[in-house]
Amino acid sequence: MTHLAGAEELAALREAVRAVCVKYGHDYFVASSSDGSNARTFWNELGALGALGVAVPEEFGGGGQGLEALAVVAEEMAANGLPMMLIALSPAVCATMIKDHGSAAQKQQWLPGLADGSKVMAFAITEPDAGSNSHNISTKAVYEDGEWVISGQKYYVSHVDNSDAMVVIANAEGGPDQLPPGPKAFLVPSEVEGLSKTEIQVEIISPESQFSLFFDRVRVPAHAIVGGEKGLGVLFTGLNPERILSAALLNGISRYAIDKATAYARERVVWGAPIGTHQAIAHPLARAETRLAGARLLTLVSARAADRGETGGVAAAMAKVEASETASMALDAAIQTHGGNGMAREYGLSTLSGLVRLFRIAPVSTEMMLNHIAHKALRLPRSYG
Numbered sequence: 001m002t003h004l005a006g007a008e009e010l011a012a013l014r015e016a017v018r019a020v021c022v023k024y025g026h027d028y029f030v031a032s033s034s035d036g037s038n039a040r041t042f043w044n045e046l047g048a049l050g051a052l053g054v055a056v057p058e059e060f061g062g063g064g065q066g067l068e069a070l071a072v073v074a075e076e077m078a079a080n081g082l083p084m085m086l087i088a089l090s091p092a093v094c095a096t097m098i099k100d101h102g103s104a105a106q107k108q109q110w111l112p113g114l115a116d117g118s119k120v121m122a123f124a125i126t127e128p129d130a131g132s133n134s135h136n137i138s139t140k141a142v143y144e145d146g147e148w149v150i151s152g153q154k155y156y157v158s159h160v161d162n163s164d165a166m167v168v169i170a171n172a173e174g175g176p177d178q179l180p181p182g183p184k185a186f187l188v189p190s191e192v193e194g195l196s197k198t199e200i201q202v203e204i205i206s207p208e209s210q211f212s213l214f215f216d217r218v219r220v221p222a223h224a225i226v227g228g229e230k231g232l233g234v235l236f237t238g239l240n241p242e243r244i245l246s247a248a249l250l251n252g253i254s255r256y257a258i259d260k261a262t263a264y265a266r267e268r269v270v271w272g273a274p275i276g277t278h279q280a281i282a283h284p285l286a287r288a289e290t291r292l293a294g295a296r297l298l299t300l301v302s303a304r305a306a307d308r309g310e311t312g313g314v315a316a317a318m319a320k321v322e323a324s325e326t327a328s329m330a331l332d333a334a335i336q337t338h339g340g341n342g343m344a345r346e347y348g349l350s351t352l353s354g355l356v357r358l359f360r361i362a363p364v365s366t367e368m369m370l371n372h373i374a375h376k377a378l379r380l381p382r383s384y385g
Helices: 007-021 025-032 040-049 067-079 086-101 104-116 232-267 279-307 313-343 350-358 366-376
Strands: 121-124 140-144 147-158 165-174 179-189 195-200 210-221
Touching: 007 040, 007 067, 025 350, 040 104, 067 086, 067 232, 067 279, 086 104, 086 121, 086 165, 086 232, 121 147, 147 165, 147 179, 179 210, 179 232, 232 279, 232 313, 232 350, 279 313, 313 350, 313 366
Parallel strands: 121 165, 140 165
Antiparallel strands: 140 147, 147 210, 165 179, 195 210
């Protein structure tokens, strides 16, 4: 059962997460992006704190508090310069799919480890020819000799090198339960015969690398399927948490950028006055602060809707759009406030440029989010199939 955390409980959670984050900071985040450590020490400490499992049911070692609490964790991580995309995938997307649709054995195998950080999962859905159109994936799972045999390619799969397993979306039908045709979710080990990985070189500073995956008749047990005939229903269960947690991360980045910029604007003196006295500096930061307040409210609304068991797709889409645009605006204003120092790595702003830009493309582009809002909220005709 999910119990909605009260204001005092969430405030205590935020303070506990902050206490861990300040021990590491943005320099650790940057260093972990090149040293191959996957920021695992930081991740493990968050897990030991219980922060990663706040949305996992208590019976599996979690806090049972829902996505609102997990969003607090994500926002606070990013507000302290540690915006790890992993939190939107392993304890949000994958844990939610397993929590809502997994078998008793799958829940017992994975949820306790996802809650305490000892296990990490990746999410493999995107393909070179099927980005936003998840109905058009070509990866297939065929039932042979009591096992599912998966063949195909996945693209832009995060942190596979740091995961124990993946939730892989593949077309399948038949099997022991005579499943109808369509996309299904499979639990696949990250190290398994027939799976090859190629890292994609991207202009992003992040501990999480991106990979192309090739499945050459990868065999998994019959019980590796999650949710059986529910198919796309399993997939959609994970998409809103991904958008909500992405929005929370982006809100944290905005907070981080604005805080650094305002501190600099108070201290940096030019022509006898702090630069923050000038409207050219103050107004962009004030606008970013205003936009951030709105983005945080949208994120809160969408998280609470999810915790009530509602679909909440429009709210999640709005939160993700507004948070990504606000973070882009806030980071740009912060860099501009710093002048040339904004581009210096030691000031910890330009290091986030690639990541913030990525979030306007994924998970799900701004344009597709606006399509969803236009169709669902405004009842306009769909522009896509």
